[in-house]
Amino acid sequence: MNIRDIARKAGVSSATVSRVINESGYVKEETKQKVLAAIEEAEFVPNAIARSLSIRDSSSIGVIVPDIANEFFSGIISGIGERAANNQYNIVLFDTGELPEREHQCLMMAESQRLSGLLITPISELDEVTRDKLIQFENKGIPVVLVDRNIRNSILDGVFVENHEAAYKAVEALIQNGHKKIAVITGPNTSMPGKDRLNGYKSALRDHGIGLREDYIVSGDFKIMKAYERTKELLELPDPPTAIFASNNQTSLGVLKYLTEHKLKIGRDISIVGFDQIESLKIIDYSLSTIDRDARNQGYLAMEMLIDKLTRKESKSSGRKIFVPYQMELRGSEKIK
């Protein structure tokens, strides 16, 4: 039973029903009585209220991520879920697929939900539609916490990692192994981690007196197939790089896919260091060197920050930032023989 059903029952428009239940605008007394009768007949009001009350008691948290099939994000969600369950929160999950229009749709759908709070990994740090919507959420009393990606010109709270610093160390590990021809497959350059990791790469080269080469900086999208294509382009250059810095775990997988298909061995034919580990490769002691961090813990901390805001009944952000620890784990692929 929804607003349209009531309207049909009462023989009026949905807008009229809406005016009646919101007590806004003019409605003829006779019409009003018809609508109220239809609502009563449908046992609509008491149920709706009763249900809304019980829902309020077990609250929902919106979680918007760009790619749930990426183990980093399923780890994040797992940590969020663990912390949420302790406080009887439900999770309403949205997957944007790294598509800005989808992100806007998800935010609209999230708005129509009775959410107590919102955790989001925004695709872009520059998207003003998303930024304004998030600030609107907080103004309406629904606190927001950013997960892993910041938004420029906002003071939204969030849980991040030191992307610039970690990327710097990853690239430095390659330099220390004698590499001078180091390429990067970036993330989307409008995303905060994409940009910061690229800048970390640039800083490391600069500090070690290695000139930047435009042909060694190729843009990826944090997904496997694009990274695969970019690897092909890099290795078909007249003067190909000897090492690649992969900006996230999916990028590493794209590189590995290409190398595997072409019988190129990491740590022998070509070097690679990636951002974010790949758990099953760690289990089999594969030589891929990565910046490791605990995604589950990062999700847990983000949910904890949100619960803290909910507890303090302070929905508005104050630019609070938590940075999770990371480790540069060298497993052999930074070398070349």
Next chain:
Amino acid sequence: MNIRDIARKAGVSSATVSRVINESGYVKEETKQKVLAAIEEAEFVPNAIARSLSIRDSSSIGVIVPDIANEFFSGIISGIGERAANNQYNIVLFDTGELPEREHQCLMMAESQRLSGLLITPISELDEVTRDKLIQFENKGIPVVLVDRNIRNSILDGVFVENHEAAYKAVEALIQNGHKKIAVITGPNTSMPGKDRLNGYKSALRDHGIGLREDYIVSGDFKIMKAYERTKELLELPDPPTAIFASNNQTSLGVLKYLTEHKLKIGRDISIVGFDQIESLKIIDYSLSTIDRDARNQGYLAMEMLIDKLTRKESKSSGRKIFVPYQMELRGSEKIK
């Protein structure tokens, strides 16, 4: 603003507020007026109704899985999400962690949500609390579709894989490579895939005249650490197996973790065939032989079945079953040298 806040405002008990809004039981007129005034002052009624109406328009689907960090389930959710987004459905996600009590809690939380339908991978095929609750959902007009695990003595619709047949083929591949000492690390034996895959193992041995050995049948829980411990037990037997059938992807990872730590190489020192692939191992051409299937597609089909039930306004199941395709992919680990 919830029922307790209204009660506090009106200086009455929550039960009284509940009686007023549900128009049930006796409440003194004076008290009733006080409650209604508090509700009005809080602008509670119109908002609650308006919100409930708008929620009805963008519906939510509950998704209950046992382990979101398992790539099989993040694949399932990804497929569900893809299909759901086409029809503007939200996903309310619950992770039971393979814990029956948690599953019951999740079902209760799901009940308090305004869900249009429910997709669930039940932990056990024998859990009557879960079974009865799911039938209750359907009786209340909320259709249910089972994902990958059936429930005994029910005709709930679902999307599955032929576990017995696929497990049979996996074990047969080991037999055809000369193995006679084949162990199995099972799933939880109350889960439908756990039981069916074990029976597939038993049938394959029987059909090939190989006697069952109790010490080669060890119970796992579809998680890495238990499988790791079970592998240790198996390989420390006075007469250890030469091959292991791992009942799911996490079980394979547990076996691989133990083997890797003990410098044992699959396809040389010991053989293994696992149920469900591990994507990143496929990408690097790792020799693990597995029963492969498309989790994303399975999730997509489950959501499609649910949407079909919603469209036909037929919430009740009729024992409809879809079986997704699978392939036995031999990559070398079924052999021994």
